[in-house]
Amino acid sequence: MQYRTFGKTGMKVSAVTLGTWGMGGVGWDVYDDEVKEDALKAAWEEGINLIDTAPAYNNGEAERFLGRTLKKLGIRNDVQIATKCGNFFVDGKIYVRDGRYEKIVGQCEESLRNLQTDHIDLMLIHWPDLKTPFEETMDALNHLKKEGKILHIGVSNFTVEQMQQIGQFGEIEAFQPQYSMAFREHEEAIRWAAGQGMGVMTYGSLGGGILSGRYREEREFAETDSRHRFYKHFHGPMFGKVMELLAVMDEISERNDDMPLSQIALLWCYSRPFVSTCITGAQKRERVQENARAFERELSAEDMKLLDEAVGKLSEV
Ligand SMILES: NC(=O)c1ccc[n+]([C@@H]2O[C@H](COP(=O)([O-])OP(=O)(O)OC[C@H]3O[C@@H](n4cnc5c(N)ncnc54)[C@H](OP(=O)(O)O)[C@@H]3O)[C@@H](O)[C@H]2O)c1
Known part of the structure; x- marks a missing residue:
């Protein structure tokens, strides 16, 4: 496993962060608890030292x-x-x-109970609430930090302007945007955040799984499935474009002893100097191991160039 310093927080974070949205049991494929527990154990064994969760993942179930x-x-x-x-x-x-003071404080208390811990290493505002002044939300987070209940504060899904606004009321130390070979819309914001000294943790680093090469034909997902409503490249013109990208990844895989495509996607993501850690949601031991072990391998500069070219074509859609 490789590790990077997470912005100015001083945290050392593994190249892969384990995401637990799926482990909440809604929005993704559903597995037995024993399978998910074993995946979590594998993450720890592989040296993954950061785990991402949220109360929004099935109403606290992922946290619990x-x-x-x-x-x-x-x-x-x-x-x-x-x-x-x-x-x-x-x-x-x-x-x-809802970013109101009491809500934030109450929710943090509940997360501490769900997680059976006395502190949260990093607390992120999941999405900006534009009805509540940022100052009020930050007051609550600053208070929780002073009490030692949270150690660091970050934001997810914020624009640069929103990060600048909220940053007036306290230090924002981390940014969690969607970013992968299949989705680079927020790259400018990520570069900006990294430039400010924030730790950057990318979500959907495998494009919701499409970059693993598991889906070669368009298929229907349930309406509640994240591959139906959240990640847009499973359907329409983007699907075809991602398939062209996978063809390039297939060639590179072949040249590199059949390197799994998920490893290629993660090596590409982590090769960006502005990325501190790539979050991947995997619920089975083999997948966690495959993702974690990407960082025992390398791609040549020539392969990386081919990937960059293929990724560049994707954003022309
Ligand atoms: N801040 C936010 O708004 C936000 C939004 C989305 C996600 N997130 C966080 O980021 C995490 C990661 O994002 P994500 O889970 O949405 O997307 P992702 O990691 O890009 O993709 C998850 C999908 O990839 C599959 N997968 C993982 N490793 C694989 C491998 N080696 N081979 C084949 N398939 C593999 C998973 O399968 P299985 O589930 O079947 O194992 C799952 O279907 C989430 O769990 C969550 O913690 C945050």
């Missing part, structure tokens, strides 16, 4: 699973936890953004 399992394995102190705040399910269904 994570808390239970870290306790069972006795590894809470070996890993750092990033969780999020500022959005809620009302009646278990309607999803609302």
Whole structure:
């Protein structure tokens, strides 16, 4: 495993962060608890030292699973936890953004209970709530930091302008945007954030799984599935474009002893100097191992150039 310093936080983070959206049991393929527990154990064995979760992942279920399992394995102190705040399910269904002071403080308390821990290493605002002044949300986060309940503060899905605005009320130390070979819309914001000394953790680093080469033909997913509603490249013209990219990745894989495509995608993502860690959501031991072991391998400058060219064509859509 390779490690980088996570911006100015001083945290050392593994090249891969384990994402737990799927482990919440909604929006992705569903696995038995034993399978997911074994995946988490594999992550720890492989040297993954950052785990990303959120109360929004099935209404706290991903956090509760994570808390239970870290306790069972006795590894809470070996890993750092990033969780999020500022959005809620009302009646278990309607999803609302809410950055009000009491909500943020209350949600943090609940996350601590779910995760069975006394501190959260990194607390991110999941999505900007434009109805609440950023100052109010930051007051709550600054208060939680002073109390030692959260150690670092970050944002996810913010624009540069929003990061500048909220940064007036406290230090923003991390940024979590979507970024992968298949999706580079936020690259400018990421470069800006890294330039400010923020740690950058990319989500959807495998494009929601499409960059692993698992999907070679368009297929239907359930309406609640993230591959239907969240990641847009599983359908329409983007699907065809990603297939062209996969053809280039196939050639590179062949030249590199059949390197799995997921490893190529992660090596490409981590080769960007502005990326601190690539979040990947994997729920099975073999996948976690495959992703983690990408960093035992290298791609030549020539292969990287071919990938860059192929990725460049994708953004011409
Ligand atoms: N801040 C935000 O708004 C936000 C949004 C989205 C995601 N996230 C975070 O980022 C994490 C990662 O993103 P993501 O899970 O949406 O997308 P992702 O990691 O790009 O893709 C996840 C998909 O890839 C599959 N996969 C993983 N490794 C694989 C491998 N080696 N070979 C084949 N398939 C593989 C997974 O399968 P299985 O599930 O079947 O193992 C899952 O279907 C999330 O879990 C979450 O923690 C944050």
